Amino acid sequence: MQKCKNCNTQFRWSTIYKSFWWGYKPIKCENCNAEHRIIVRGRIIFVSLTILPMLVFGFFLSPFDSAFATICVGTAILIIGSLFTPYLVKFRKADQSSYFN
Known part of the structure; x- marks a missing residue:
């Protein structure tokens, strides 16, 4: 799970998860x-x-x-896949210049 770049506090799983479903807030x-x-x-x-x-299953499998x-x-596939994303997705501090790193 990712930590804050400033103070090294670990983000909560629920905070990261909610960020995805509110338009990457x-x-x-x-x-x-x-x-x-x-x-x-x-x-x-x-x-x-x-x-x-979800789409691959629905259209092909x-x-x-x-x-x-x-x-x-x-x-169900969409929900199960989304539960793992907070462990894999990274965030950057807002004032950092690079959007891709």
């Missing part, structure tokens, strides 16, 4: 109020673990004849 450190933003590579990781597996079953399993 910046995270503020609870200790020093430093703002951290998701990097581009982090957005790609998030989509790769959530949206892409679904063994179900029922659209409802396919949608339910695809949604």
Whole structure:
């Protein structure tokens, strides 16, 4: 799990997770109020673990004849993939110049 670049306080899993679902909202450190933003590579990781597996299953790998079953399993894949993203996605301090690192 990522830590604040200022004070080395670890971000909470729930704070990072909520950031994804609110349009990649910046995270503020609870200790020093430093703002951290998701990097581009982090957005790609998030989509790769959530949206892409769901779409691949729904369009190519679904063994179900029922659209409802396919949608339910695809949604479950999206949720399960999203639970792992806070451990893999990185943020940078808002005043750092590079958006990609």
